[in-house]
Amino acid sequence: MHSYYWITALLIVPLLGAIFVLATKAIEGAAFVIGAVSATLELALALVVTFLYAHSGVAGLSGSLRFVDFSHRSVLAPSFGLAYDVGLDGISLFLVALSAIVILLALVGARERRNEPAFVAWMLLLSTATIGAFVSRDLLEFFLFFELTLIPSYFMIAGWGGAQRAQAALKFFIYTLFGSGFLLVGMIYLAFSAQNQNGGALSFNYSVLQHASITHSSAVWIFVAFAIAFAVKAPIWPLHTWSPLAYAEAPTAGSMVLSALLAKLGTYGLLRYCVLLLPSALHTVQPYLLTLAVIGILYGSALAAVSKDLKRLVAYSSLAQVGFIVLGTVSGSQIGTSGAVLLMFNHGVITAGFFLLIGMVQSRRGTADIAHLRGLQRPAPVLAALFTVVMMASIGLPGLSGFVSEFLVLLGTFATHRWWAVVAATGVIFAALYLLWAYQRVFHGAPDEDNAAISDLETKERLVLVPIVILVVVLGVFPRPVLDRINPTVHANVPASTSVSTK
Amino acid sequence: MAHSSLLIALLPLVGFVLMLILGRSIPERATGWLATGAVAASFVATVVTFFSLLSTSKREVTVNLFSWLSVGSLHVHAALLVDPLSITMCLFVTGISSLIHLYSIAYMHGERDFNKFFIYLNLFVFSMLILVLANNLLLTFVGWEGVGVCSYWLVSYYFEKDAAASAGKKAFIYNRIGDVGLLLAMFLIFQTVHSLDYRTIFSHAGAFSGTVATVTVLALLLAASGKSAQIPLFNWLPDAMEGPTPVSALIHAATMVTAGVYLLVRMSPILALTGSGRATIAIIGGLTAFVAATIATSQKDIKKVLAFSTVSQIGYMVLAVGSGAYAAAIFLMVSHAFFKALLFLGSGSVIHSLNGEQDLRLMGGLKKYLPLTFPTFLVGWLTISGVPPFAGFWSKGDVLTNVYEFSKPLWILGVLTAVLTAYYMSRLFVLTFRGNERFRELTKDHDPHESPWMMTVPLVLLAILSIAGGVLDLPWIHHDSIAGFLAGPASDLSSLTHAGTNAQWVLAGVDIVAALIGLLAAFSIWKSTTPWPKYESSFLERVWRWDDAYDAVIGRPSTELANFAGDVIEPKVIDGAVTGTAVLVRRSAEGVRKLQSGFLRHYALGIVAGMAALVIFLLMRSW
Numbered sequence A: 001m002h003s004y005y006w007i008t009a010l011l012i013v014p015l016l017g018a019i020f021v022l023a024t025k026a027i028e029g030a031a032f033v034i035g036a037v038s039a040t041l042e043l044a045l046a047l048v049v050t051f052l053y054a055h056s057g058v059a060g061l062s063g064s065l066r067f068v069d070f071s072h073r074s075v076l077a078p079s080f081g082l083a084y085d086v087g088l089d090g091i092s093l094f095l096v097a098l099s100a101i102v103i104l105l106a107l108v109g110a111r112e113r114r115n116e117p118a119f120v121a122w123m124l125l126l127s128t129a130t131i132g133a134f135v136s137r138d139l140l141e142f143f144l145f146f147e148l149t150l151i152p153s154y155f156m157i158a159g160w161g162g163a164q165r166a167q168a169a170l171k172f173f174i175y176t177l178f179g180s181g182f183l184l185v186g187m188i189y190l191a192f193s194a195q196n197q198n199g200g201a202l203s204f205n206y207s208v209l210q211h212a213s214i215t216h217s218s219a220v221w222i223f224v225a226f227a228i229a230f231a232v233k234a235p236i237w238p239l240h241t242w243s244p245l246a247y248a249e250a251p252t253a254g255s256m257v258l259s260a261l262l263a264k265l266g267t268y269g270l271l272r273y274c275v276l277l278l279p280s281a282l283h284t285v286q287p288y289l290l291t292l293a294v295i296g297i298l299y300g301s302a303l304a305a306v307s308k309d310l311k312r313l314v315a316y317s318s319l320a321q322v323g324f325i326v327l328g329t330v331s332g333s334q335i336g337t338s339g340a341v342l343l344m345f346n347h348g349v350i351t352a353g354f355f356l357l358i359g360m361v362q363s364r365r366g367t368a369d370i371a372h373l374r375g376l377q378r379p380a381p382v383l384a385a386l387f388t389v390v391m392m393a394s395i396g397l398p399g400l401s402g403f404v405s406e407f408l409v410l411l412g413t414f415a416t417h418r419w420w421a422v423v424a425a426t427g428v429i430f431a432a433l434y435l436l437w438a439y440q441r442v443f444h445g446a447p448d449e450d451n452a453a454i455s456d457l458e459t460k461e462r463l464v465l466v467p468i469v470i471l472v473v474v475l476g477v478f479p480r481p482v483l484d485r486i487n488p489t490v491h492a493n494v495p496a497s498t499s500v501s502t503k
Numbered sequence B: 001m002a003h004s005s006l007l008i009a010l011l012p013l014v015g016f017v018l019m020l021i022l023g024r025s026i027p028e029r030a031t032g033w034l035a036t037g038a039v040a041a042s043f044v045a046t047v048v049t050f051f052s053l054l055s056t057s058k059r060e061v062t063v064n065l066f067s068w069l070s071v072g073s074l075h076v077h078a079a080l081l082v083d084p085l086s087i088t089m090c091l092f093v094t095g096i097s098s099l100i101h102l103y104s105i106a107y108m109h110g111e112r113d114f115n116k117f118f119i120y121l122n123l124f125v126f127s128m129l130i131l132v133l134a135n136n137l138l139l140t141f142v143g144w145e146g147v148g149v150c151s152y153w154l155v156s157y158y159f160e161k162d163a164a165a166s167a168g169k170k171a172f173i174y175n176r177i178g179d180v181g182l183l184l185a186m187f188l189i190f191q192t193v194h195s196l197d198y199r200t201i202f203s204h205a206g207a208f209s210g211t212v213a214t215v216t217v218l219a220l221l222l223a224a225s226g227k228s229a230q231i232p233l234f235n236w237l238p239d240a241m242e243g244p245t246p247v248s249a250l251i252h253a254a255t256m257v258t259a260g261v262y263l264l265v266r267m268s269p270i271l272a273l274t275g276s277g278r279a280t281i282a283i284i285g286g287l288t289a290f291v292a293a294t295i296a297t298s299q300k301d302i303k304k305v306l307a308f309s310t311v312s313q314i315g316y317m318v319l320a321v322g323s324g325a326y327a328a329a330i331f332l333m334v335s336h337a338f339f340k341a342l343l344f345l346g347s348g349s350v351i352h353s354l355n356g357e358q359d360l361r362l363m364g365g366l367k368k369y370l371p372l373t374f375p376t377f378l379v380g381w382l383t384i385s386g387v388p389p390f391a392g393f394w395s396k397g398d399v400l401t402n403v404y405e406f407s408k409p410l411w412i413l414g415v416l417t418a419v420l421t422a423y424y425m426s427r428l429f430v431l432t433f434r435g436n437e438r439f440r441e442l443t444k445d446h447d448p449h450e451s452p453w454m455m456t457v458p459l460v461l462l463a464i465l466s467i468a469g470g471v472l473d474l475p476w477i478h479h480d481s482i483a484g485f486l487a488g489p490a491s492d493l494s495s496l497t498h499a500g501t502n503a504q505w506v507l508a509g510v511d512i513v514a515a516l517i518g519l520l521a522a523f524s525i526w527k528s529t530t531p532w533p534k535y536e537s538s539f540l541e542r543v544w545r546w547d548d549a550y551d552a553v554i555g556r557p558s559t560e561l562a563n564f565a566g567d568v569i570e571p572k573v574i575d576g577a578v579t580g581t582a583v584l585v586r587r588s589a590e591g592v593r594k595l596q597s598g599f600l601r602h603y604a605l606g607i608v609a610g611m612a613a614l615v616i617f618l619l620m621r622s623w
Helices: A003-023 A030-054 A090-109 A117-135 A139-148 A150-160 A165-198 A206-210 A216-233 A242-249 A252-275 A279-305 A310-329 A334-365 A381-395 A401-416 A418-425 A427-443 A459-477 A480-493 B002-025 B028-055 B084-107 B114-133 B137-155 B162-193 B198-203 B210-227 B236-242 B245-254 B256-266 B275-296 B302-322 B326-353 B373-385 B391-406 B408-433 B453-473 B481-486 B501-525 B543-592 B599-622
Strands: A072-077 A082-086 B061-071 B074-082
Touching (some): A003 A090, A030 A117, A030 A480, A082 A139, A117 A150, A139 A150, A165 A216, A242 A252, A252 A279, A252 A310, A252 A334, A279 A310, A279 B543, A310 A334, A310 A401, A334 A381, A334 A459, A480 B061, B002 B028, B028 B084, B028 B114, B074 B137, B084 B256, B137 B162, B137 B210, B137 B245, B162 B210, B210 B256, B210 B275, B236 B245, B245 B302, B256 B326, B326 B391, B326 B453, B373 B391, B391 B501, B408 B501
């Protein structure tokens, strides 16, 4: 079996699952079973792909971006340049795996909605869309998958969200559409410019466009247009204000997918379609993006500290974490870029863990409002312990996953843009500040009657959190298997920075 | 030897994992003994490693475990560096940890979270050993943060008490501020020598320019002041006394808080490159020693006195490091570990006998009720006060002799601190064991009782070590034995003492006089406590108003800033701008044609129209 079929299978399995779910919606309980089975199958496929990739001799990579042995291209509509073109490399590999993991955990773990056929179908469709965007090797194809994520997310927020769901969904939709407009414009402009300069047919093919010669000023314009789209999705300060509302109002599974996966579409896009596709523009845009990233770290931390709701707190904490990802992504250093890719994965796992745990608190207390929670560690020690693990990973405790990636980002950025890294490094204090303070208010202290009465996690709930704890611990202690896959791709695309800027 | 050194670190980890798995399925006693056994076995492994290290000619072995990280030019191994410095650290860390584990079995008996206590304690020992055994800065940082998080958990062990929860958080955050210093130091070092490996850093020390070396050392000093509770980050340590007393003894006196001093000593080849950096270290250490000693004179809680005393004693160590007397710093660190652990455990025994009371005003006359605690505490008191021939006299004398050579003003500060030390410790001693019995309210009809053997045996052993510890470095008999041992190839720590023998005698005499002044002052002032002598200033009791100042200068303004961001900037400015744009789009659309569609179509249309215009503009631009 040729390896690219595996990727196509990754896109088809959830889609079929969604169709089956809708076809059997009359049968009680079928939605959950089909959803769980498709998501498990998807994860198995993702693991096979990861394993195959790991053994496909990546070490021989050189020069351009290559999707080793996994690429496949078939042109669908030549006149529009529409093509089905998929592939994997060290940057997208683990984001695909992350998608499969998070979707499965969201479907199985976020229990309040998992029996509703429409909800499960939307989740599975979202899985196809997200993974499709990660494996696309064609800009138009990427755009279509990227846009396709919008529809399921919108309906999940609008249909199953909290009290302010209508407002949250609308804001999310408008923001994202606003960004997508820039993405579309930039893409068309890029494709036409490339055709104009190089002749030949109109093509959105990634490697064609990567080698197209376009003027520096055009590259900067396109970079900025793309960056706006990705900045909304990630989100990057100041285009983030949809996210606290959407994360807080979405149901648990929705918050998980929004923050763990859709946010990564933004940072992944920034790396793939801005930094690596338009390297000539990077130098010009770099200071601005680095500054926005650092502001995001500090601003997100400050807002997280004053958040009154746990889900909002995690949303603002994500803003800060995405700041670190962006910092590494645009740092122009190999170490920083590898760190950023690793952080995309780690942040996805950590934030999915946070929202799962908060969902478990919510299902017990009916609220995620910090003022109503107190002393939960005594009645629910296991919940508290698992929350602590995820929290410490987010704070960046060495030995857990968050640290390695954050350290690499800062180390790499320090080499190329010292002062941004110095300011960003203070973010590690603030992360401890807002998370430990929240932990103290929610889990420490003597619980009142309502809080004392809650039950600890059931076995099923614990099992859902096991993969997260394993990923957090294993990637903290032994990150090499993942880094060794990421590095060749990064090394092939990001020039080694020898000069030291003292800006 | 590779095996035994691996076991040093591994055994406490095994204990931790076993306890985590077994949980509450085994009885309390079994957990306690399992944890104690793991650490005691680690001590045995350390002793074995120590002797095999002595028998090697190079006195330095690197044990490579696995490759941890490899990105670009960064290659970091999980590897252990066994050399005289790290093995000295391991010896006293595992030794004292074993005793404190044993003590804790009795002290923590009946606690609700007994298991959790020992789980954290073993994890702590593991982290501490990684900290000292790591062969590179990044792995040291793993241990560094590991001990920090264990400290957080153990300080907030009684998490239902708000004060304990806050103290744990404060300890962690103050440490984090210091951690940023260590991160920055690592960045600078990596950029200079492209490695975080100690051996490589030291062999390329020539690559550091003066400025980079100074900034690096100042960053390391920031790290050390967080972990080792020095100015300006010292005020988390007294709060950390909310933790159980064995934790105070182990983490907040004997081991973790000295990690900053260890880091500075480990990095001594870089310290050697910068005179101004070293001078800053010495000044910070000297000031901290003095300030903390003044505060200790006015504390009413027995553990707070000891906490500030620890801050002050570590100040001496930092002062020694700044003066270039690395061996003296380590000597004081080891002997301090003995006598401060002894004093804390002794105070724990006192607190235990008074059903948990820590207020000195409610003690007194305990001498006759605590037949083992009293004499061992007496040893601890005389040792820290600097009375010969106990270990403290030699180790503190060693530091002060070196400081005398380095800077006369700092030496004077050090001697004044010695007077204060003898004073506050004598005050503590008198108020606890002598005078009238002020505890009757607490114990009601029965007398205070001596602690069980598991608590008193560690006291006796630590007392013996406090008495005998001085022979480690009797300056005129075994000439600079610690310095000689520590002067391994990885760390040239040979003491800089040049004072002639006559000057040494004079300096030793000054030390003795300083101790006697403090002692006599305390005895004359505190011989009667009715009425309570007015020698406690509220300024000193409130820690020079340090917390209040931080709160006013940093705490409240930044809280207000964060609130302002949350209440005004986010909803009004940023979101306002976005909403404003949306409204603008809608109004202009309405101006064109009254649309009856819902919001969504409305906005979408506006955006698509705008985009179309942009596409046209951009396409026009390129052709």
